Amino acid sequence: MKWLKRIFDFYLDASIHVAFAVYALVQISFQTLNIFSDQHLSFFVFFGSISCYNFIKYGVEAEKYILVANDYQKGIQFLSFIAAAIAIYHGSFLSFEVWIGIIGLVLLTGLYSLPVLPKSKNLRSLGGLKIFIVALVWAGTTVLLPILAAEEVLSWDVGLELTQRFILVFILLIPFEIRDLAYDSKELNTLPQYYGVTKTKIFGGFAILLLFFMTFLKDELSVEELILKGFLFLILGIVLFITKRKQSKYFASFWVEAIPIFWFALSIAIERLFITSLEVALSF
Incomplete structure (x- = not known):
């Protein structure tokens, strides 16, 4: 069974799991906003997330990323290069406007991870x-x-979805921030460091309420979306409630990061249920 654990750990350490989470959120955006599903973008985001996340985790210092010490990290490095090549292939099909957005996000990611500021790393x-x-x-x-x-305009509903997605990721990061209290430098001034665990969880609870009730502000609100946001509201509340400083090894890195994947799977199930119910109704 050790080889299964090793494969599972590699799946997490090589950022495949987090890439599936990002991929799932992209698919949810296609469904929720009822826009054209661009599979080249989906695959670009998935494989790009693997290479990008691995670079942030292991390759902030380029020398250490090139001169890898052990076979385990070499495997992650090899996967990252393959993922980057596949991402570039799919990226070649994307429009100029999409690439402008990608460049902006890459620059923000670079500022986040690379030492470019004079007084801060x-x-x-x-x-x-x-x-x-x-x-x-x-x-x-x-x-x-x-x-x-999809060449859509930035409408009111898009702005709300963008804000909700920001809040969702913010909430999902709280268990990681609490977990990393023992490792993060005090200079980071993370929310749990500044406010404490209890106040941070209370703040996260208010964020969950805001995330859910913002749904009712949309101009176009379907029953499916309302049900999905309701399930998300419950799941986030439970996860935030059971989050502790001393967590199991896989609580944040697997279960919390799996929430977008579960959300996407649930959206597919509900969509098929509604289609089936409609077909049954029309058959009478």
């Missing part, structure tokens, strides 16, 4: 900004890029 090292930058990049990637790919 990167934006990540600036107190309190870490969680907001990550949420902004995820929201832009999973909502703004699909809108640009």
